[in-house]
Structure formats: structure tokens, C-alpha cells
Amino acid sequence: MAETFDLIVIGAGMAGISAARKCASQGWRVAIVDALPYGGTCALRGCDPKKILRRGAEIIDSARLMRGKGIDEAGLSINWADLMKHKEGFTDGVPASMEEDLAGSGVTTLHGEAAFVDSHRLDIDGVVHESRNFLIATGARPRPLDIPGHEHIIDSTAFLELETLPARVLFIGGGFVSFEFAHIAARAGAAPVILDRGKRPLKGFDPDLVELLVERGAEAGVEIRREATITAVEQAASGYRVRFDTSGEQSSLDVDLVVHGAGRIPEIAGLNLDAAGIAWTERGVSVGAHLQSTTHSGVYAAGDAADTPGLPLTPVAVFEGKVAASNLLKGTTTVPDYTGVPTTVFTIPELTRVGMLEQEARDSGIDLDVRYTDTGGWYSNYRIGEKTAAAKILVDRAADRIVGAHMLGPDYGELVNLIGLAMKLDLSTRQLKSMTASYPSAASDLGSML
Template identity: 65%
Template sequence: MSDTFDLVVIGAGMAGIAAANKCAAQGWQVGIVDELPYGGTCALRGCDPKKILRRGAEVIDAAQLMNGTGIDQNGMTLDWPALMARKRGFTDHVPKRMENELTGNGVTTFHGHAEFTGTNELTIDGTAHRSDRFLIASGATPRTLDFRGAGNLIDSTGFLDLDQLPQKIVFIGGGFVSFEFAHIAARAGADCVIIDRGSRPLRQFDPDLVELLISRTEQAGIRVLRNTTVTGVEATPAGYRVDIDTTGSTGSIDTGLVVHGAGRVPNLASLHLDAAGIASGARGVAVAAHLQSTTNPAVYAAGDAADTPGHPLTPVAVFEGKVAASNMIKGTTTTPDYTGVPTTVFTIPELNRVGLLEHEAVGNGHDIAVHFTDTSHWYSTYRVAETTAAAKIIIDTASDQILGAHLLGPDYSELINTFGLAIKLGLTTRQLKSATATYPSLGSDLGSLL
């Protein structure tokens, strides 16, 4: 056995790095390991690079919307290789920067495959290590698909590293990945199709706003196929043929690329959790509310690898990592606070949610007032020539507090943060209306939405 640690963190994403630095600051001997470059999905293969690419799509879309109103969009195109080079200008520097921060804080860094060999033991590429505690923060990985030719698909990591963008792309799955990437690719000139096996994509979001987004998606030239199952993907001389079944009617789509956007699962399969007596399920490592394993007290879990009530979001992973670290340091059982955490689908325009959906609020026994507003003709929307925008605010009539806020519109991902803060602090609509915002800003619309 080579060494003994106070804590070994598995996964050098945002949750793992936050916990490792926090515990090292207390003088602990901390190790962290990852098979992939340090930084995790968000910084390297997800949120951050995606939004850099989206900026190019935003500019193209903005020019299209303003065409004929003082802007001439003729000749404006998106140079995909140049945009990808800009993305790499950010992502290429992340791993070294993250590792330097860790080592500077006294954390021992490892690169390799980790798997448990006992209650307090693991190996990293065959070398044994012992630790008093472990934090599993290994994130998530694309869900395994079982149709014929599933191996022909690329995942989100592959899409975000494409040197050239094919002319035709099929996205399988009706969630974040498919919609966000299709909105980027379509503005870059690709012919995009989203295939969803259900009747309503983006099921975590308000159904009325989702329908508005789908209409806007189709206006952008993206086909959305619902109630459609992929039965096979076959390589052809020109690319791929995607065989589909739509409520009993079969067909096929010829395309240059097929992208996996059908969900992710906790990345635990190769860790040999059974060797350490760590229980897990489809949603991740089984943990108590304070993030400690229900079956091995030496183990904690955070982020997408943990079965917690939190959404699979980077900010959630970060505060779970910090809470887990604090509980390990202090021997406490503090639970993360998931109140008022917003989430966004970064399409163009973007779809946002914080708090409860209508049916959830009613199901929880609240007497509610629902304020739905079509904001497509409001000044803030008119200014940027967007055609689709709306808001739905769910208010508890007894307390006057906001239970849920659902926004679709340009830059509404900024406005949703105010609603998130209001829900977290229990502010009433009367208190929100009493605030005076700078004008004309998107934030100045808030009072009128209530």
C-alpha cells in the first residue's frame, strides 16, 4: 500500500474539486483522481464550451431577426472551425489551471482509473491506496442505447469537439442536449432533426412554454419528431440512415451525423462499489440527506453520481461537494438546501424554470394564482426583434410568495435568478413589486409579470 489519506476524491469535476480544496485547507491529506482531464463535464465537455458556441449562433440569429430593420444579414455566416478554435481557447487551459490550483493547495493529484478494493481501500491503475474517507463525485455518462447501430452515434463530448459541422444532423432524445445543440447547429447552417420517443419534449419544464419553444424551434428550421422511436442507425456511403417508427408508421432519415441526446446516468459502473459495500441505484450512490453513504460510513457522494433531490446541475454539484466536505470535517449532518435553484435550456430564446410546476403546486396542497403573460410584444422583446417570449408565475394566494417561475425569452436566464432568490428568501410579490429596477432593462419587467 503506497500511502494513506484523510480523503480521496473520485472525480475532478466541480463537486470533487470544491470538496478537495475545502478539506485540504483544513490540513487534511487529500488525494483526487480522474481518468479524464481535470475540470469535469461542465468546464470541458458541457456548459461552458456549449455556451461559447451558442454565442456564435446568437449573433447569427440576432442578425436574422433584425434583417430589414437597419441590419443587412446578407453574407453573414458562422465559421464553425473558427468558432471551435475560440472554444478551445477556453477549454484547453482548464485542466492545467485546475490541477495547479489543487496542487497549490496541497492536494495530491492522480490521473488514472480508480476502483474500490475494500471498505477503505482503492486502486488507481493497480496501485493500492488507503483512505479514512472517500467522496464519489464521478459525474454522469451518456445512457446506453439498445437499438441496432447505437455505436454509430457520437455523444455530447464528440459534438463539442467537431472540427467540421455536417450539413445534416439527427439528435436522438428530447432533452437539454438535443435542443441546445440543434439550436446552435441550425444557426450554423445545418439541417437538424430532433427525435423524441415521448409526446412532450423537455418534460421538466412548463408544458405551455415548451410548446411555444417547439414552434420557435421549428421556425428556426429544426424538425421535431414526437412519439418516434429509433429502431436502428446504419452507416451509409454518404453518412448514416436512421430508421424510425412513429406510432406504427416506419420510415428513415438520411443524415451526416447522429448525436446521442437521450439522457445521462451516474458514472459508477467501473468503480466496483460492491467491493466497498457501497449501495447504489439508477439515480446514483444511495446517500442520506447529509450525503453520506447509507451502507459505508467512510463514503460520501455529491453531484450527478449521488442519489439526491437536486437537479443534475453544476451549481448543485458544487454546493453538494462543499456540504459533504463540511460534514466530513465537522462530523455534522448538515443537508444541502435545494430551494430556489433555477435551471435553463440555452436554446434561442432560452427556456427557464425555478420552483414548482402548476400540477406540482396543486398536488402539494397550495391554493394558487397563475399569472401567464405573453411578452412577445413587450418593449424588451421588441428591442431585439424576438418573436417568442412568455412567462408563467405561480403564486401561493395565502402567503403571496412565489412557488414557481417559468420564463421563455431572450436573456431570461438572467431574470430567472431574481425569481430564484425570491423563492429562496421567501419574498412576497408585494416586496418584489416595491423594488425599483434600472430602466430600460430586462429586470424592469419583473414587477409587471406579477
């Protein structure tokens, strides 16, 4: 029998790390465990490394947009190996840095596969640890694909570790991962294809702006096949042959690489939750609004592993982790505030959203004012040569409050943060328009959008 703790955090991503630090700072005896290097998906295998690679794609695209406007981009290209080294310059140091910081905060750092033995004991690679409380923050993993030849498909983690980028890349699924990676690959000289089962990719975003993004991506070399169901992935003489069904017609594509971008599920299968009496579903650990397990008072969950209303985003995981820690420490039932949380697809240009979709707002009975503007000809976009940009802001006429905002364009992933803050603070559009912004900046466009 090993040590006894006040709290064991399972998962050393952003949700788990923030909670472990908070509880240790209050004198609790805290341990954290992960089978993978510390840092979680975002810092090591997702958001951060992806956006470093995107920087290379941004440079290429920016130069192309200024063709004939003073920039000669002839010969400009991405050196994939060097770009990956730049990415590794950030990611390689993260695990040791995270672990040192946790240890310095008084957190015991453990490594290995964790599984519950009973309601208060956790087996970590054969050593049993006891704790009064647990926080499950294990994140998510790629959804299993029941496709013949699935062993030939790589996931997003493997894509971010490619030493060379093949010429023909196929992405399965029309979500964040496929779109972001495809936009990078196209600017790096590859010919990416996205196969999506549905009629509309990026379903969580405004459909009008999604179509503008699809057109812009096509100009850059990103091909999208809709209503395409993959039936098999086979090895071919050169690379792989992907067979798929489109409206009853069989087709195939020969490619060099097939990448899984078809969604993720909570990473909880190996935790043996039933042994501890912890309820769960395919959406994650079943928790109340204050993040406490519905069946085990000593267990909380946060981030992608928890079944909450929060979007599967790193900032959401962080504040859920902090709220869970606060509730554990104080015995309170504080509920996380999800108001005004933006989400962005970092394609080129980026597509972003905060609040309701237009149809959701109409279905809710709001007296809706839809303020749509094509901003492709505005100064901020003319300056850099970008012609594809638009904003759709949804306003409740009666309350003069923004209930949703949708934007496609350069720097709009930053601009949407102002709207998110306005929604969180319950500001009216009149108050928001009274802001005097730095000019000329993307934020200075907000008053005109409203």
C-alpha cells in the same frame, strides 16, 4: 502500498474539486483522482464550451431578427472551425489550471481508473491507496443505447469536438442536449432533426412554453418528430439511414451525423462499490439527506453520481460538494438547501424554470394564482426584434409567495435568478415588486410580470 490519506476524492469535476480544496484548507491530507483531464463535464465537455458555441448562433439569430429594422445580415455566417478554436481557447487551459490550483492548495493530484479494493482502499491503475474517507463525485455519462447500429452514434463530447459541422444532423432524445445543440446547428447552417420518444419534449419544463419554443425553433430550421422510437442506425451510401417507428408506422431519415441526446446516468459502474460495501442504485450512490453513504460511514457522494433530490446541474454539484466536505470535517449532518435553484435550456431564446410546475402546484393543493403573460410585444423584446417570449409565474395566494416561475425569452436565464433568490429568502411578491430595477433591463419587467 502507497500513501494513506484523510480523504480521497474520486472525480475532478466541480463537486470534487470544491470539496478537495475545502478539506485540504483545514489541514486534511487529501488526494483527488480522475481518469479524464481535470475540470469535469461542465468546463470541458458540457455547459461552458456549449455556451461559447451558442454565442455564434446568438449573433446569427440576432441579426436575422433585425432584418428590415436597420441590419442587413446578408453574407453573415458562422465559420465553424474558427468558432471551435474560440471554444478551445477556453477549454484547452482548464485541466492544467485546475491541477495547478489543487496542488497549490495542498491536494495530491492523481490520474487513472479508480476502483475500490475494500472499505478503505482504492486501486488506481494498479497502485493501492488507503484513506479514512472517500467522496464519490464522478458525475454522469451518456445512457447506453440498445439500438442496432449504436456504434455509429456520437455523444455530446464528440459533437463539441467536431472539426466541421455536417449538413444533416439527427439528435436522439428531446432533452437539454438535443435542443441546445440543434439550435446551435440550425444557426450554423445545418438542418437538424430531433427524434423524441414521447409526446412532449423537455418534460421538466412548462408545457405551454415548450410548445412556443418548438414553434420558434421550427422557424429557425429545427425539426422535431415526436413519438418516434429509433429501431436502427445503418450506414448508407452517404452518411447514415436512421430507421424509426412512429405510431406503428415505419419511417427513415438519411443524415450525415447522429448524436446521442437521450439522457445520462451516474458514472459509477467501474468503481467496484460492492467491494467496499457501498450501496447504490441506477440513480447513483445511495446517500442520506446529508450526503453520507447509507451503508458506509466513511463515504460521501455529491453531484450527478449521488442519488439526491438535487437537479443534475453544476451549481448543485458544487454546493453538494461543499456540504459534504463540511460534514466530513465537522462530523455534522447538514442537509443541502435546494430551494430556489433555477435550471435553463440555453436554446434561442432560452427556456428557464425555478420551483414547481403548474400541475405539481395544483396537485399539492396550493391555492394557486397563475400569472401568465405573453411578453413578445414588450419593449425589452421589441427592441431586439424578438416576438416569441412569455412568462408564467405561480403564486400561492394565501402566502403571497412564488412557488414556481417559468420563462421563455432573451435574458430570462438571468431574470429567473431574481425569482430563485426571492424563493430562497422567502420574499413575498409584494416585497419583490418593491424592487426598483435598472431600466430598461429585463429585470425591470419583473414587476409587471407579477
